[in-house]
Amino acid sequence: MDNDKAIRQAAAWIRDADGLLITAGAGMGVDSGLPDFRGKEGFWRAYPALRHYGFSFEDIANSAGFASNPRLSWGFYGHRLALYRATVPHAGFDLLLRWASTMKHGAFVFTSNVDGQFQKAGFDTERIVECHGTIHRLQCVEACTNETWPADDFTPTVNETTCLLENEMPTCPHCNGLARPNILMFGDWQWVEEHADRQGKRLATWLESVERLVVVEMGAGRALPTVRRFSERHGPRVIRINPRDYTIASAIGLGIPGTASDTLQLLEKSLVVARGPDA
Template sequence: MESDEAIRQAADWIRDADGLLITAGAGMGVDSGLPDFRGLQGFWRAYPALRLHGLSFEDIANPAGFASNPRLSWGFYGHRLALYRATAPHADFNTLLTWASTMKHGAFVFTSNVDGQFQKAGFPAARVVECHGTIHLLQCIEACTDQAWPADGFNPLVDNSTCLLENEMPRCPHCGGLARPNILMFGDWMWVTGYADRQERKLTAWLDSVERLVVVELGAGRALPTVRRFSERQGCRVIRINPRDYLISADVGVGIASGALKALQRLDNELYEST
């Protein structure tokens, strides 16, 4: 489907919908200035100190590092935590909130992002599923408890030249051991899933209440296809927005070859001009 036709079809679906499901991958945060770690060179541009260690994203985003080199692991995650806290969501998070406000059942978010940008933009935390966890919660590295707790009291100081954490590492309040982000990592058997599980149950109940669902998928790539597959299971009105991996079966939805910010602006203009 050509771009203009896809925009018109997508706008018709949004206009008719009584519930908006937003599914989002790393591309959603790129327009806010966040790195997406695409490819080894892209990862090293974001974290040049890790090139010196010869580490890939898969190497550092791995629970084994918290045992072998915890200050390096916390340097990486501490830097990301500080970056996400300091980053303002781009303007079109508000566009999605505006669309949702016109729908009977509002919006729900399903995202693989761990950055908390949707909540920061004004989406209620109870309406956001973070399927890979969140950097804004901590857990015990040994999973001594099934509880996670807010990272609010941890303010990381990181030496960017070495990617090493300089201040005290966070500890588990239950056993006193090392704490880690409540994020699903590579090769991870210790991720505490309680918070994510509760949010997914809320999403399931919400989906059961919606009669005319529209799915807006933003920046979800094929390398880790969790978000794309979830979108495709939700029916036949999926709007896939992605500058590269935008193709989607015609019986599932339409694809728009664009970054999130530009595509949402085009859709908003189409909705406005058609009213």
């Protein structure tokens, strides 16, 4: 299917749908200016201080670091927390909200991103699944409790040269031990998943009510295929948007090569044409 035909078909699916399932990987945030961690060079461009340590993303985004070098681990996550708080979601988020507003059952989000951009863009917090957790909530490093809590009171100060946290590290209110982000990390046996589980149950209930589902997947790569696999379970009308990894079986959906922001705008143009000048 050529690109123009794919855009028209995807727009027709969106017009007909009574529920919009938005699935998103890291590529969704890249369009808002967030760093792309693909490969060591990409990661080191975002965090040049960690080149000195020789750390890859997998090395630093690892739960073991909170035991071996907590100030470095919190420097990395503290910098990301401050970055995500300052980031403005791109215009594609507003387009998705607009489309969902015309559907009987609105939208639900399933994302592997931990940045909180969907909440910041105005999506209902009760209709978002963060399958890998969120940087905006904290948990105990030792998982002494299944509770998590907002990170709102923590304002990190990070040394840009060393990537070390300079202010006090957050602590668990239950045991006074070290706290960490409520994110599923590499080699992580202590992630507290109750918050994500509750989100998932709400999504399952919503899906039961939708009769004509359309899935819009953006920026979900093959390296960690959680989002791609989730999308594919909810065909046959999956719209896969990705600059490189856009292929999908025709029985499940269609693929469109491109970035999230640019492709969503192309879809909006097609929807406007279909609605007509008086819509």
